[in-house]
Amino acid sequence: MNQPIIVVKNLTYKFGNFVALDNINFVVEEGDMAAIIGPNGSGKTTLLKNIIGVYEPATGNVKIFNKQPRQVVRSIGYVPQKFEFDHDVPITVYEFMALEKCRETKHSCTNIIRALKEVGLNNIEKNKLGELSGGQFQRVMIAKALLHEKAILIFDEPSTGIDIAGEQTIYDLIEKINKERGTTCLIVSHELNVVNKYANKVICLNKKMICSGTPETVITPKNLKKLYGIGAGLYHTH
Numbered sequence: 593m594n595q596p597i598i599v600v601k602n603l604t605y606k607f608g609n610f611v612a613l614d615n616i617n618f619v620v621e622e623g624d625m626a627a628i629i630g631p632n633g634s635g636k637t638t639l640l641k642n643i644i645g646v647y648e649p650a651t652g653n654v655k656i657f658n659k660q661p662r663q664v665v666r667s668i669g670y671v672p673q674k675f676e677f678d679h680d681v682p683i684t685v686y687e688f689m690a691l692e693k694c695r696e697t698k699h700s701c702t703n704i705i706r707a708l709k710e711v712g713l714n715n716i717e718k719n720k721l722g723e724l725s726g727g728q729f730q731r732v733m734i735a736k737a738l739l740h741e742k743a744i745l746i747f748d749e750p751s752t753g754i755d756i757a758g759e760q761t762i763y764d765l766i767e768k769i770n771k772e773r774g775t776t777c778l779i780v781s782h783e784l785n786v787v788n789k790y791a792n793k794v795i796c797l798n799k800k801m802i803c804s805g806t807p808e809t810v811i812t813p814k815n816l817k818k819l820y821g822i823g824a825g826l827y828h829t830h
C-alpha cells in the first residue's frame with residue numbers, strides 16, 4: 593500500500609436535519625487517480641467540500657497528510673463544478689491566473705505562460721476570460737491549480753458542459769499531470785466509460801458508500817443497479 597493521502601473516516605454530514613452523507617469511509621493513496629461516482633444529489637460535491645475543509649463533518653473526520661484539511665489547504669488544488677463569474681467583466685486569462693499566483697505568494701507571475709502551455713493553451717493569455725469555450729475555461733482552471741506544485745488535485749465533474757472530444761482532452765490532461773508529476777488526483781465524474789479508462793480506484797456514493805475498489809471490481813451491472821437503480825445492460829464498460 594502506498595502512503596495514505598486522504599483518509600475519510602466515519603464521515604457524516606448534514607444540512608440541518610437532512611443527512612447528505614452517511615458514514616463514509618475510504619482512503620486515497622499517493623499517486624492515485626481516484627474517482628467518485630454516483631447519481632445527481634448523491635452527495636459528491638458535499639463530500640469534496642468536506643475533504644477540502646469548506647464543510648465540517650457532523651461526525652467522523654477527514655485527514656489529509658494526517659492533518660486537518662484546513663491545515664493543508666495550500667497543498668490542494670480544487671477545480672469546482674461551477675465557477676460563477678460575470679462574463680462581461682473585462683478580465684484577461686493572464687489577469688485571472690495572476691490573481692491566484694499573487695494572492696498566495698506575492699511573487700511575479702512568471703509561471704503563468706508555462707502553466708497555460710502545460711494544459712495546451714498557447715497564446716490565450718490576452719484573451720478575455722468571458723470569451724473562452726467551456727473546455728478552454730476548464731483548462732484555465734486546471735492551469736491555475738498548477739501554478740503552485742499542489743500534491744493533490746481535486747476536480748468536481750471537470751467535463752460538465754464540454755463535448756466528448758473536449759472531455760477526452762481534459763481527462764488526458766489530468767492523467768498526464770497524475771503520471772508525470774505524481775500528483776494524487778480525486779475526480780467526481782458521472783461518465784462511467786471515462787472512470788473505467790482513467791481511474792485506478794472508484795468510490796460509489798449514494799449518501800452512503802455503495803462500494804469501492806478497482807474499476808474492474810466496482811463497475812459491474814449489479815453495483816450500477818444498486819447505485820443508479822437502472823437495468824444492467826445499459827453500460828458496456830469492458
Ligand code: ADP
Nearest residue numbers: 607610612630631632633634635636637638639
Ligand atoms: P451531487 O454533487 O452528488 O449532485 P450534492 O453534494 O450537490 O450532490 O448534494 C447532495 C444533497 O444535498 C442533495 O440532496 C442536495 O439537494 C443537498 N444540498 C446540497 N447543497 C445544499 C445546501 N447548501 N443546503 C441544503 N441542501 C443541500
Ligand code: MG
Nearest residue numbers: 636637638673
Ligand atoms: Mg455535484
